[in-house]
Amino acid sequence: xxxxxxxxxxxxxxxxxxxxxxxxxxxxxxxxxxxxxxxxxxxxxxxxxxxxxxxxxxxxxxxxxxxxxxxxxxxxxxxxxxxxxxxxxxxxxxxxxxxxxxxxxxxxxxxxxxxxxxxxxxxxxxxxxxxxxxxxxxxxxxxxxxxxxxxxxxxxxxxxxxxxxxxxxxxxxxxxxxxxxxxxxxxxxxxxxxxxxxxxxxxxxxxxxxxxxxxxxxxxxxxxxxxxxxxxxxxxxxxxxxxxxxxxxxxxxxxxxxxxxxxxxxxxxxxxxx
Amino acid sequence: xxxxxxxxxxxxxxxxxxxxxxxxxxxxxxxxxxxxxxxxxxxxxxxxxxxxxxxxxxxxxxxxxxxxxxxxxxxxxxxxxxxxxxxxxxxxxxxxxxxxxxxxxxxxxxxxxxx
Amino acid sequence: xxxxxxxxxxxxxxxxxxxxxxxxxxxxxxxxxxxxxxxxxxxxxxxxxxxxxxxxxxxxxxxxxxxxxxxxxxxxxxxxxxxxxxxxxxxxxxxxxxxxxxxxxxxxxxxxxxxxxxxxxxxxxxxxxxxxxxxxxxxxxxxxxxxxxxxxxxxxxxxxxxxxxxxxxxxxxxxxxxxxxxxxxxxxxxxxxxxxxxxxxxxxxxxxxxxxxxxxxxxxxxxxxxxxxxxxxxxxxxxxxxxxxxxxxxxxxxxxxxxxxxxxxxxxxxxxxxxxxxxxxxxxxxxxxxxxxxxxxxxxxxxxxxxxxxxxxxxxxxxxxxxxxx
Numbered sequence: 001x002x003x004x005x006x007x008x009x010x011x012x013x014x015x016x017x018x019x020x021x022x023x024x025x026x027x028x029x030x031x032x033x034x035x036x037x038x039x040x041x042x043x044x045x046x047x048x049x050x051x052x053x054x055x056x057x058x059x060x061x062x063x064x065x066x067x068x069x070x071x072x073x074x075x076x077x078x079x080x081x082x083x084x085x086x087x088x089x090x091x092x093x094x095x096x097x098x099x100x101x102x103x104x105x106x107x108x109x110x111x112x113x114x115x116x117x118x119x120x121x122x123x124x125x126x127x128x129x130x131x132x133x134x135x136x137x138x139x140x141x142x143x144x145x146x147x148x149x150x151x152x153x154x155x156x157x158x159x160x161x162x163x164x165x166x167x168x169x170x171x172x173x174x175x176x177x178x179x180x181x182x183x184x185x186x187x188x189x190x191x192x193x194x195x196x197x198x199x200x201x202x203x204x205x206x207x208x209x210x211x212x213x214x215x216x217x218x219x220x221x222x223x224x225x226x227x228x229x230x231x232x233x234x235x236x237x238x239x240x241x242x243x244x245x246x247x248x249x250x251x252x253x254x255x256x257x258x259x260x261x262x263x264x265x266x267x268x269x270x271x272x273x274x
Numbered sequence: 275x276x277x278x279x280x281x282x283x284x285x286x287x288x289x290x291x292x293x294x295x296x297x298x299x300x301x302x303x304x305x306x307x308x309x310x311x312x313x314x315x316x317x318x319x320x321x322x323x324x325x326x327x328x329x330x331x332x333x334x335x336x337x338x339x340x341x342x343x344x345x346x347x348x349x350x351x352x353x354x355x356x357x358x359x360x361x362x363x364x365x366x367x368x369x370x371x372x373x374x375x376x377x378x379x380x381x382x383x384x385x386x387x388x389x
Numbered sequence: 390x391x392x393x394x395x396x397x398x399x400x401x402x403x404x405x406x407x408x409x410x411x412x413x414x415x416x417x418x419x420x421x422x423x424x425x426x427x428x429x430x431x432x433x434x435x436x437x438x439x440x441x442x443x444x445x446x447x448x449x450x451x452x453x454x455x456x457x458x459x460x461x462x463x464x465x466x467x468x469x470x471x472x473x474x475x476x477x478x479x480x481x482x483x484x485x486x487x488x489x490x491x492x493x494x495x496x497x498x499x500x501x502x503x504x505x506x507x508x509x510x511x512x513x514x515x516x517x518x519x520x521x522x523x524x525x526x527x528x529x530x531x532x533x534x535x536x537x538x539x540x541x542x543x544x545x546x547x548x549x550x551x552x553x554x555x556x557x558x559x560x561x562x563x564x565x566x567x568x569x570x571x572x573x574x575x576x577x578x579x580x581x582x583x584x585x586x587x588x589x590x591x592x593x594x595x596x597x598x599x600x601x602x603x604x605x606x607x608x609x610x611x612x613x614x615x616x617x618x619x620x621x622x623x624x625x626x627x628x629x630x631x632x633x634x635x636x637x638x639x640x641x642x643x644x645x646x647x648x649x650x651x652x653x654x655x656x657x658x659x660x661x662x663x664x665x666x667x668x669x670x671x672x673x674x675x676x677x678x679x680x681x682x683x684x685x686x687x688x689x690x691x692x693x694x695x696x697x698x699x700x701x702x703x704x705x706x707x708x709x710x711x712x713x714x715x
């Protein structure tokens with residue numbers, strides 16, 4: 001294990017850590033750590049898949065570029081987490097992304113939600129970015145050096161996503177009557193899926209200091225949300241939380257379609273390389 | 275776009291349809307990038323943004339995708355004052371003939387070390 | 390007076406014309422505030438905005454495959470490439486704006502079907518191999534066209550092209566590598582690659598524009614140092630490059646007439662279907678309606694977002710800005 005640690009820590013936290021580097025290193029995660037990384041990787045992957053749709057459809061060209069940047073950051077995080085997780089089972093990032101069935105995915109329901117209009121995408125983005133920032137800013141202290149290194153890069157990028165979403169929440173909420181109505185609707189549609197993000201699941205006990213306990217993030221998340229929504233003159237939506245289960249493989253109805261599209265080509269040519 | 279149907283916002287209309295015709299486009303901003311510490315900000319191009327906060331973010335996304343910069347300036351294009359191109363001769367001629375501002379004017383000291 | 394204010398003085402400005410002609414004769418650069426002939430402004434505005442539209446419409450056929458890219462690495466590369474195209478469109482719209490036409494107006498002309506863009510983007514992207522063929526052939530042809538434009542006499546256009554060419558070097562390579570991987574893959578993948586090359590080869594040659602004898606605008610454009618080489622000259626140069634590169638792929642060009650002509654020093658190629666070219670240009674290509682519709686939809690459905698941001702900016706305008714230059 002000390003050998004593995006030495007290898008992982010060769011990467012200075014915060015420096016550009018690429019999935020290719022992770023694939024080459026010796027560190028092999030414990031099974032529980034791998035399953036934990038899988039969940040974080042799936043969140044980032046499904047979100048990137050959703051955001052990728054916007055490229056060529058955004059409200060203004062500058063926003064095409066901005067959303068593409070965020071999608072690229074997320075797919076980078078997904079590749080790192082999945083590559084690392086896969087080392088536990090001799091699987092590549094692509095084996096995991098393209099050849100798992102829906103119940104084998106560990107993403108939360110929030111990232112599976114449809115893009116909807118721009119306000120709904122921003123609402124989802126706002127919640128995800130705030131949540132991921134709270135998560136990664138603690139994961140940098142993970143006892144697992146590779147997870148810590150992935151988080152160290154991701155936290156800076158997610159900080160920008162947080163800012164991007166915040167700017168848009170303010171503009172849509174305080175812009176026109178129509179944009180305000182849409183922003184409120186977007187938040188209302190998104191909020192049922194907030195609770196799942198902060199629900200502890202059995203794996204967390206197995207992961208120990210390598211992971212971050214979701215319930216511990218809730219307070220700072222809520223406070224960050226309140227700060228922005230107050231400035232936006234909005235209320236936290238009073239809607240009941242939906243029953244989650246994504247971390248256990250029980251997904252929303254949306255995921256099947258998303259995976260069908262994402263995996264179709266790879267599955268038509270099993271074993272092929274691209 | 276699927277927005278309307280998924281949010282139940284089908285048939286949404288702009289708050290004031292009269293605004294539609296005279297809708298103001300986002301203003302133009304000029305972007306200046308400092309490529310590394312110790313160097314000046316250099317004009318990189320322009321972009322559209324609704325305000326300064328978004329302009330500087332759009333500039334980051336558009337003009338530093340490949341590590342091109344460590345600092346950005348954004349300036350409303352309308353705030354930049356240009357010298358008059360018609361007055362080119364009058365405006366830029368004065369330094370001509372003032373060779374003594376250049377080191378090469380001083381030939382007698384040539385060959386003297388550290389000078 | 391601002392950097393972008395446009396000089397609307399009479400076209401017949403003898404002194405201005407002399408300065409303009411001198412600048413062109415010295416092969417120096419025209420800048421936005423310089424006097425320029427009305428035709429020069431018009432012709433450049435048309436060319437640069439068409440070029441910008443091509444980048445923006447050109448995002449669509451490739452963006453369609455972002456969600457289906459067969460590996461995560463390819464997905465990231467494709468996203469980055471399509472994003473670059475948005476960026477390139479933005480650089481070009483900015484260059485065109487310095488000539489006096491706002492982006493909003495150019496966009497409206499595009500979605501109203503009044504503006505043109507490269508007709509190659511009206512062909513459907515049917516398989517993953519098409520993504521490779523577009524990178525290799527379409528971006529390859531675009532680069533051939535664009536490198537000489539870095540020296541275009543209009544400063545903002547040339548500068549935009551320098552930036553674009555620098556960024557675009559990865560586009561062609563990633564396309565080539567997609568095809569290389571497929572050509573060395575399973576028999577199905579190899580067939581997919583050859584099929585894509587077969588379909589994209591002729592349209593990519595037609596990207597250089599009509600044969601020289603049918604290209605009325607070219608002459609003036611060359612006199613103005615906007616264009617540096619004729620359509621046929623660039624096309625032939627491109628064919629020469631493809632002939633060598635296809636050998637590395639181990640595939641075939643769908644053109645048995647390709648040969649080097651010692652006499653003219655140019656590569657020859659088989660007949661191209663210029664009738665099809667004109668049909669597609671006239672809006673009767675397989676995907677013209679679809680591409681314009683998607684652009685229109687994004688623009689119109691984005692209106693409430695743009696309005697919201699403008700309204701917010703107006704509201705905040707009274708407040709002092711906190712970020713100062715340093």
